[in-house]
Amino acid sequence: MREGHEGTGPGAITPDGCAVELYARLPVGDEPDIIAAAVPAGARILELGSGVGRMTHALLERGFEVTAVDESAEMLERVRGARTICGPIERVDLGETFDVVLLASFLVHAGDVEVRRGLLRTCARHLAKGGCVLIQREGEDYHTNVPRERVDPAGFTVRIVSAEPVGDGVDSVHAEYVFPDVTWTQTFRARPLTREQFEEALAETGLKVDRYLTEDRIWVRAVPMTDT
Template sequence: MPEVDHDMADERRHPHVTGNGSGAITADGCPVELWAALPPGEIPALLSSALPPGCTVLDLGAGAGRLTHPLVRAGHHVTAVDESAEMLGHVHGATAVLSTIEELRLDETFDVVLLASHLVNVPDTAARQRLLATCRHHVAGDGAVILQRFTPEWTQTATGRSDLGAGITCDTSLGPGPDPGLVSAVATYIFGDRRWQQSYVTCPLSDHQLTADLHEAGLRLDRWLSDDGRWVIVVPDS
């Protein structure tokens, strides 16, 4: 397939990320073919330890269903939200909603709201608050929000090649970001004879910063879901 450069696409909405490579690339630089093929790894097992049986789940930034599909197979009732119609075209077994996360306002709440893929690490604080506001709006009073984040410690181990499964590898390089506390990253994905590159700026969140951001959004830390603190369970701060 021909190379398609999407560096200028949706620049105002996602100024911190660009992507290029073959096939469709979403507004936030994600290759649709890649995410449709990327396996979930051990994440579903981790999530299962925190989800009650048959619960309702709002999967924000669901993409092609990498986590949605295992959750559906586990018996949960999933609503998958993404701003890419191409991504949602791969989702099955769930209610699909085409929307940005920030603008989403459904007339229902959920037992669990899932914000994975390190979306909470968006470098703009106001944008982060809009994401968390959507989480707060949609989580039930006795429910929970599950976040996946980059921690400051992540920067010490992220550089290099990683095996993502299904024959997919990722080469990651890091550099200083445009402002203090920010990190610039370049991820090169290889899958057979296909190759994609995603460049992004991210804000690794310390426990202190995360707690402050959650408080601003009406949420509070409940517990760590993973030993490294990258998966976090938060609840409404009522």
């Protein structure tokens, strides 16, 4: 298990504390629609941190070609219809480029700055000329509006119980996923990033914001700084 990360509940738990069975149950939200509206039809997508394929499968249904990358073999076993690559995202180098690189699940908020830089470098080196990176950020009150909970229409409750500072600008976040028959928990480390800090992190790896795709600025379309 990665330092500062843990998970509880039935089934396999990944190094960052994610429960495979939990993610197999979670429904996909509006993310595939946001992605589809921001990229060319039929684009080749490199999905970094695909997990069990919640978004992968929805993107395949919309006619995209997806290569799914995750460090968990147990997660990738659930992916259907896409090419899969197992390995740490920050070290992936496929020697090819894609129209779109997708970095969702708040991965850009990795507590370890070097890991974050590695993730963004992976995005940049796999980007085809004229392509874009789509990044999902945390909401701007993610670490301050706690505790909070959301009842999903599918019949389960997501609780962000706490976000406690552990030093160097990093918080330890504790989440609970409560279903009628089972509860999973995840504790993980995340680094809050203001809009300015986020844009500085992009610039470190030669990327810049093209536009924010949603009013809350959670979804971002980024392009190389060399693009005009």
